[in-house]
Structure formats: C-alpha cells, structure tokens
Amino acid sequence: MHILLVEDDTGIAEPLVEGLQRQGYDVTWVRTGHEAMDEDPRDLVLLDLGLPDVDGEVVAARIRERSQVPIIIVTARSDEIDRVTLLDLGADDYLVKPFGFRELTARIRALMRRVSDRANVVEQEIEIGPLFVDHRTRTVRLDGLEISLTPKEYDLLAFLASDPGAVLSRDEILRSVWDEHWWGSTKTLDVHIASLRRKLGDADLILTVRGVGYQLAELAP
Numbered sequence: 001m002h003i004l005l006v007e008d009d010t011g012i013a014e015p016l017v018e019g020l021q022r023q024g025y026d027v028t029w030v031r032t033g034h035e036a037m038d039e040d041p042r043d044l045v046l047l048d049l050g051l052p053d054v055d056g057e058v059v060a061a062r063i064r065e066r067s068q069v070p071i072i073i074v075t076a077r078s079d080e081i082d083r084v085t086l087l088d089l090g091a092d093d094y095l096v097k098p099f100g101f102r103e104l105t106a107r108i109r110a111l112m113r114r115v116s117d118r119a120n121v122v123e124q125e126i127e128i129g130p131l132f133v134d135h136r137t138r139t140v141r142l143d144g145l146e147i148s149l150t151p152k153e154y155d156l157l158a159f160l161a162s163d164p165g166a167v168l169s170r171d172e173i174l175r176s177v178w179d180e181h182w183w184g185s186t187k188t189l190d191v192h193i194a195s196l197r198r199k200l201g202d203a204d205l206i207l208t209v210r211g212v213g214y215q216l217a218e219l220a221p
C-alpha cells in the first residue's frame, strides 16, 4: 500500500516515514503543497494543513477534484478544526498533532477497511454458527428464528459479523457503525451491545474484550 505524506516539518515527517515503512507501507514524502498536487496519490494521503506554500485545504480540494483517494488531514490547529469544512474538502478523517504513531496506524487501518467495504461487493449473507445475517433484507436469524432489530442494532451486528473472531476496538466500531467523526458518548455503544445481547438471548455471542472493544464469537456451524 502506498501513502503520500505531505508534511513540511522534518522532525515529524522523518519518524513517520520510518515507522510507516517498518509497517510495510510504501511512502512518498513531499514537503510542499505544489509537490503534493503534482503527485499521483494512490492508496492514501496524509496531509498536513500548515504547509509553506499552499494551504492544506487547497491541496485537499485539488486532490479531491481528480481522485477518490482517502485523505487523512493532520493538523496542529485543534481549536480551528471545523469538521464540516474538512468533510466538505473531501477529507475522510483527521488527526490533531501531537498524535501517537499507533493512533495513526489504527486510523489508517480503519479507513482502509471502510474504503474496501465500500469498494467490494458486500457479502450478501453471513452465516456464523446459529447466526444468519442477510444483507439484502437486513434481517437476522438465530437458530432459524428471525430477530427483530433496530437499524443501528442491525448495523452493529452486521459489522461485528463481518469479521467473526476479530477483536474490534470501540473506536473502530463507533466510527464504522455510527459516524466517521463520532463525538457523542461512547455509552451509546454499550447500550446497543446490551440490547443486542438481550435480543439474541445469548450472552456468549458478543464478547467483551476488556479495555479494547468487542468481538463476535467464532461459532462452529
């Protein structure tokens, strides 16, 4: 996977390039907006807003004019962040400096997952043990009996079911099921998990991974 890093601050860029390469990403690093606009971004753009020549906002808009490549905005201006503007520009996510490297790679993975979900034909039916999720009709059956779920409960279960056995972080779940920029209480997630468990009548189906998130149990057929 190829990442275009647009960052004029060498002290930030160098460790990023090194860290990302160690994770197996190909990285092209440019320091100015003009260089960025000359590049042909492939899989992901990490874009600093405060560039020496052109505002990062302009660069994002220019890239978006010709490409759907995912863009993560990186900015030091936390107080100036206007998520509506960022989304208008076509940015998919943003990080406020200083940020941890693990936070960055988690965001990259979550974003790439969403992009591939969008791109791939969604698997229409998922069967995990006694659980059957039908994307076409948005229905769920357990042991053959249909379970009546709210739209959000369905989305949540379908997301967990998309990767049974995988531990999904709270953040990842909130971003994917609710909103890319979820700002509300994370209690919402627990409330929905509780009600899903109640409706499924099987507490062992959705497992809590303490301090991380949730996991749909891998069930034998």
Ligand code: CA
Binding pocket: 007, 008, 009, 048, 049, 050, 051
């Ligand atoms: Ca900068």
